[in-house]
Amino acid sequence: xxxxxxxxxxxxxxxxxxxxxxxxxxxxxxxxxxxxxxxxxxxxxxxxxxxxxxxxxxxxxxxxxxxxxxxxxxxxxxxxxxxxxxxxxxxxxxxxxxxxxxxxxxxxxxxxxxx
Amino acid sequence: xxxxxxxxxxxxxxxxxxxxxxxxxxxxxxxxxxxxxxxxxxxxxxxxxxxxxxxxxxxxxxxxxxxxxxxxxxxxxxxxxxxxxxxxxxxxxxxxxxxxxxxxxxxxxxxxx
Numbered sequence: 001x002x003x004x005x006x007x008x009x010x011x012x013x014x015x016x017x018x019x020x021x022x023x024x025x026x027x028x029x030x031x032x033x034x035x036x037x038x039x040x041x042x043x044x045x046x047x048x049x050x051x052x053x054x055x056x057x058x059x060x061x062x063x064x065x066x067x068x069x070x071x072x073x074x075x076x077x078x079x080x081x082x083x084x085x086x087x088x089x090x091x092x093x094x095x096x097x098x099x100x101x102x103x104x105x106x107x108x109x110x111x112x113x114x115x
Numbered sequence: 116x117x118x119x120x121x122x123x124x125x126x127x128x129x130x131x132x133x134x135x136x137x138x139x140x141x142x143x144x145x146x147x148x149x150x151x152x153x154x155x156x157x158x159x160x161x162x163x164x165x166x167x168x169x170x171x172x173x174x175x176x177x178x179x180x181x182x183x184x185x186x187x188x189x190x191x192x193x194x195x196x197x198x199x200x201x202x203x204x205x206x207x208x209x210x211x212x213x214x215x216x217x218x219x220x221x222x223x224x225x226x227x228x
Contacts, residue, residue: 106157
């Protein structure tokens with residue numbers, strides 16, 4: 001049982017390049033999330049998806065786009081990477097919906113550096 | 116914004132000792148969650164405590180919730196080197212967006228062998 005799988009694990013980009021971070025879960029969860037984690041800070045929500053085809057902005061959505069391809073997959077795209085987007089990105093999923101709050105299951109992250 | 120803040124920011128103890136970390140939040144909540152993060156890994160859910168619960172146990176973990184003080188504590192008893200990690204509390208977002216979890220900045224726990 002893999003849980004939440006993120007690819008790639010590490011990536012270095014140059015400013016202005018684009019990239020898509022992939023996430024897949026095998027727990028049949030409805031809700032999926034993208035977070036970023038910066039040193040000394042907790043996780044900050046970038047985007048949320050309650051179901052296939054629906055997405056909502058989180059706390060820090062600027063510079064990012066997402067796509068909920070199907071129930072399993074939720075991708076995060078950086079169209080034009082900036083050094084401020086250097087961070088560790090985590091994908092998570094949960095059984096919760098818009099109105100409830102359930103434990104979230106996290107992937108092991110993608111470490112992204114923008115030069 | 117509503118946020119859990121952990122205290123202390125860092126804690127160093129000897130193996131076998133107990134570790135206590137605290138979380139304070141700003142507005143009313145219906146539940147609070149604790150997560151652990153080992154170095155280089157994702158967060159792992161430890162325990163969820165609801166607003167009508169005062170205390171909850173899971174193995175060597177004991178979580179308390181005091182809604183009047185808007186605070187929670189996580190106690191790890193008989194700590195082990197493997198407990199070395201960062202611990203985060205998380206509270207629900209505002210009404211209408213309770214699916215959002217607001218994470219604190221965490222407590223870094225070091226358990227010395």
